[in-house]
Amino acid sequence: MASVEHTDGEVLAGGDGVRRRDFINIAAVSFAGVGAVAVVLPLIDQMNPSADVLALASTEVDLSDIQPGQAIKTTFRSQPLFVRQLTEKEIAEADKVDPSTLRDPQTLEERTVDGKKQWLITMGVCTHLGCVPLGAGEGENRGEYGGYFCPCHGSSYDTAARIRKGPAPKNLEVPKFSFTSDTAILVG
Amino acid sequence: MSFPWAEQYTPKHPVMQWVDEKLPLPRLVYNAVGAGYPVPRNLNYFWNFGVLAGLALVIQLVTGVIMAMHYGANTLVAFSSVEQTMRDVNAGWLMRYAHANGASFFFIVVYLHIFRGLYFGSYKAPREMVWLLGLVIFLLMMATAFMGYVLPWGQMSYWGAKVITGLFGAIPVVGEPIQTWLLGGFAPGNASLNRFFSLHFLLPFVIAAVVILHIWALHIPGSSNPTGVEVKGPQDTVPFHPYYTAKDGFGAGVFLILFAILLFFLPNYLGHPDNYIEANPLSTPAHIVPEWYFWPFYAILRAFTVDFFFIPAKLLGVLAMFASILLLFFLPWLDTSSVRSGSYRPTFKKFFWILVIDVLILGYCGGAPAEEPYVMISQIASAYYFAHFLIVLPLISRFEKPLPLPNSITEAVLAKHGHSDGETAAVPAE
Numbered sequence: 085m086a087s088v089e090h091t092d093g094e095v096l097a098g099g100d101g102v103r104r105r106d107f108i109n110i111a112a113v114s115f116a117g118v119g120a121v122a123v124v125l126p127l128i129d130q131m132n133p134s135a136d137v138l139a140l141a142s143t144e145v146d147l148s149d150i151q152p153g154q155a156i157k158t159t160f161r162s163q164p165l166f167v168r169q170l171t172e173k174e175i176a177e178a179d180k181v182d183p184s185t186l187r188d189p190q191t192l193e194e195r196t197v198d199g200k201k202q203w204l205i206t207m208g209v210c211t212h213l214g215c216v217p218l219g220a221g222e223g224e225n226r227g228e229y230g231g232y233f234c235p236c237h238g239s240s241y242d243t244a245a246r247i248r249k250g251p252a253p254k255n256l257e258v259p260k261f262s263f264t265s266d267t268a269i270l271v272g
Numbered sequence: 273m274s275f276p277w278a279e280q281y282t283p284k285h286p287v288m289q290w291v292d293e294k295l296p297l298p299r300l301v302y303n304a305v306g307a308g309y310p311v312p313r314n315l316n317y318f319w320n321f322g323v324l325a326g327l328a329l330v331i332q333l334v335t336g337v338i339m340a341m342h343y344g345a346n347t348l349v350a351f352s353s354v355e356q357t358m359r360d361v362n363a364g365w366l367m368r369y370a371h372a373n374g375a376s377f378f379f380i381v382v383y384l385h386i387f388r389g390l391y392f393g394s395y396k397a398p399r400e401m402v403w404l405l406g407l408v409i410f411l412l413m414m415a416t417a418f419m420g421y422v423l424p425w426g427q428m429s430y431w432g433a434k435v436i437t438g439l440f441g442a443i444p445v446v447g448e449p450i451q452t453w454l455l456g457g458f459a460p461g462n463a464s465l466n467r468f469f470s471l472h473f474l475l476p477f478v479i480a481a482v483v484i485l486h487i488w489a490l491h492i493p494g495s496s497n498p499t500g501v502e503v504k505g506p507q508d509t510v511p512f513h514p515y516y517t518a519k520d521g522f523g524a525g526v527f528l529i530l531f532a533i534l535l536f537f538l539p540n541y542l543g544h545p546d547n548y549i550e551a552n553p554l555s556t557p558a559h560i561v562p563e564w565y566f567w568p569f570y571a572i573l574r575a576f577t578v579d580f581f582f583i584p585a586k587l588l589g590v591l592a593m594f595a596s597i598l599l600l601f602f603l604p605w606l607d608t609s610s611v612r613s614g615s616y617r618p619t620f621k622k623f624f625w626i627l628v629i630d631v632l633i634l635g636y637c638g639g640a641p642a643e644e645p646y647v648m649i650s651q652i653a654s655a656y657y658f659a660h661f662l663i664v665l666p667l668i669s670r671f672e673k674p675l676p677l678p679n680s681i682t683e684a685v686l687a688k689h690g691h692s693d694g695e696t697a698a699v700p701a702e
Contacts, residue, residue: 128453131467137457157554163459164554187579208554212586213438214459215431216556236435236560237574238642251577253584 142272164208312497320523393612426547500612567638
């Protein structure tokens, strides 16, 4: 066997020690490997959101019935969306806080639209593990900072929906939205 | 695969001889769980739980396949199809209660099986592979149980799915795409329910396959025993059948009585009333808790409430929860003591019971609301859990002076009986 390999190597190696059989072996296995990856990719990708899930219309919200201090719950991308009109007192409370002391430093201005600071539009998804915080419904616990309170693991958000206490790492997400009129917004 | 003195399979009937030549399956069974498998003679009732776990798996497979016959894996009908199974399908209530409570019993016996292994050092050489495969089964069980709990599409199903897949969202950069990929959407929905059903059906068969590997790996060195002293000769063993088939049969009887008590008299005792409310993505239940068998891990997850340097608390909790299980994969190399059984390790024994209490405390805190004093207690208990495996065990292994071991299993058995009663005093050990 050894002599055969020797002959094979010497004849076909072309002087640099690479045998033709090794080359064919590596080339064949590599080609099969690329083929296997090409097959696995769609097997994995089929689990990603399908076109009908992705084709989610943006949500329009009518603000005319929401009184100061009141909030409503609606849906955006099949997840809860909180739309809240802050009272003067709540705005003052949010502005009083020095942003540099916060876990996720942001001011109320950065989280609302210019000149419409009273409209706080956030996702109703706790940034900890995705529960719906309380505080948007009538009479629900708003936590010790007066914003939202997540019952799952006790995260408290303030009146600008910024994380103040508990395990959540981020403020409630503010989705992309714009005012279509004085009393209506388009989210998404 | 067995000791040299194992009884040989010798089929007498010509048909069995014919089968044995063509496909020696009866021979395999005979050598695995029959008279052809010699087992240490001194196994106590804690050695029943492997067989009981197998029994629980069979109960889950049978009732589960039947449940699948009546279930609709679509968010529109899932909840009502389960209620229909309960109310309209003949004996459907029995199948569903048996399946739901069977899962709890599966975890009860597996936890006892794991703690048996921890106390008697069953994870030590030469049985490391048995331990590692057992942990793989445990992880598969947790994944299967989690996905099964989503299928009735109740409030706890939905929010459990959201919280658990949210764990993956804590991973930096790739977390959110992974979470979306797992769910097939931005929140649990029809795509999630369908894939969970598919995998919940598949995984138990994967578990069954790993169970075969687990038993195969076990049968190479043979079972450990309460003394931790290896088998030295034929006098140390008895054939699996009839000795341990009988002993396991008795254990199975006790298991089934307890199972029947829960099943027929307290079928919802371990469940959550919230799961009889259909899933509502806009309303979180006031108190989300997983099933009781996840509580210790859930407590570790919630124990992290403040950021540590640059790592957010959320990620720390997730890492700690996964680490608490992955840590066990390293146990055979963390405990370096050459003495297996806790019965001969006075210091180890004390800390073992502290660990048991610690895990029970974690379990209690995991089921309690996320408020003080439970948060602080879970923090302390989580810290001890990790300290036990990473600090206490390696230190005990180095400094503990073990009690003298018996020379053989037979010596230990005879000495014990010589002391406890006079009937078998015929052959004292010394």
